Amino acid sequence: MVWPKKVLCLAAVAFDGPWHRNCTKIVSGSPLRWTLLQRSNEVTILFRSATPSRTRRSRIGGFSMVELVVSMCVLVVLTAMAIPSLMHSMRAYQLNDAAGRLSDMLKFTRFEAVRRNTTVPLQIQQFGNDWSVWADSDKDGILDPTEKQILITGVVTLLPSGTPPSSASILAKLGATTSLDASKSGAAGSLTFDARGAVSPLAAYVFYLGSATNPEFGYRAVILLPSGATQIWTAPNGGTWQQIG
Numbered sequence: 001m002v003w004p005k006k007v008l009c010l011a012a013v014a015f016d017g018p019w020h021r022n023c024t025k026i027v028s029g030s031p032l033r034w035t036l037l038q039r040s041n042e043v044t045i046l047f048r049s050a051t052p053s054r055t056r057r058s059r060i061g062g063f064s065m066v067e068l069v070v071s072m073c074v075l076v077v078l079t080a081m082a083i084p085s086l087m088h089s090m091r092a093y094q095l096n097d098a099a100g101r102l103s104d105m106l107k108f109t110r111f112e113a114v115r116r117n118t119t120v121p122l123q124i125q126q127f128g129n130d131w132s133v134w135a136d137s138d139k140d141g142i143l144d145p146t147e148k149q150i151l152i153t154g155v156v157t158l159l160p161s162g163t164p165p166s167s168a169s170i171l172a173k174l175g176a177t178t179s180l181d182a183s184k185s186g187a188a189g190s191l192t193f194d195a196r197g198a199v200s201p202l203a204a205y206v207f208y209l210g211s212a213t214n215p216e217f218g219y220r221a222v223i224l225l226p227s228g229a230t231q232i233w234t235a236p237n238g239g240t241w242q243q244i245g
Helices: 006-013 023-030 052-059 063-114 168-174
Strands: 035-039 042-046 118-126 132-133 147-154 157-159 189-191 205-210 217-224 229-233
Touching: 063 118, 063 132, 063 147, 063 205, 063 217, 063 229, 132 229, 168 217
Parallel strands: none
Antiparallel strands: 035 042, 118 132, 118 189, 132 147, 157 205, 205 217, 217 229
């Protein structure tokens, strides 16, 4: 094997071997700037790790002002593009959450009537801008600490009929011949479940949920069928209803 001259030069220093004839030239002219000093039988090698200019660049390495400004501009543009999508997703979650809680309260009141084997009213009352819906187990029309309730508050509220899209598309898909009673939506009142869990008197109700000031986020409708079963529907502003639960 033929060893490179540079390796031979280093081997001579490490193992006190014979010097190659070109060793002095290679070592002194290498990029690493070796300096060879030979005094009788002693050889000293001084090593400099890097050139001054390279060391200076490593000390001042980092982002320039132009790179920082460009990065911030890209971040601002991406954030502006993502905000509408995030807002729409958050409003959709709030609508689905309010509709789901209202549906659960209707189911709870129905099961409470079956469990007690008696009629149990569902009360709907407005307190300021908030709506309270609870199972009035003792039938006194007053919300007691022991009675289960939900609170509809924030940007989502109970809306009267006329603001959301017409319920005609819901009736057509249900195959119903009678209209949905929307008198309980967006108004204080009550409805009653009998001991079998059916609505008393038999009727189908609709409760509309949405934002009165931001219709672009759409609407939800909770349908209460005469049997006591519930359904959840969704519709965009000015669109048709689709069942989602």
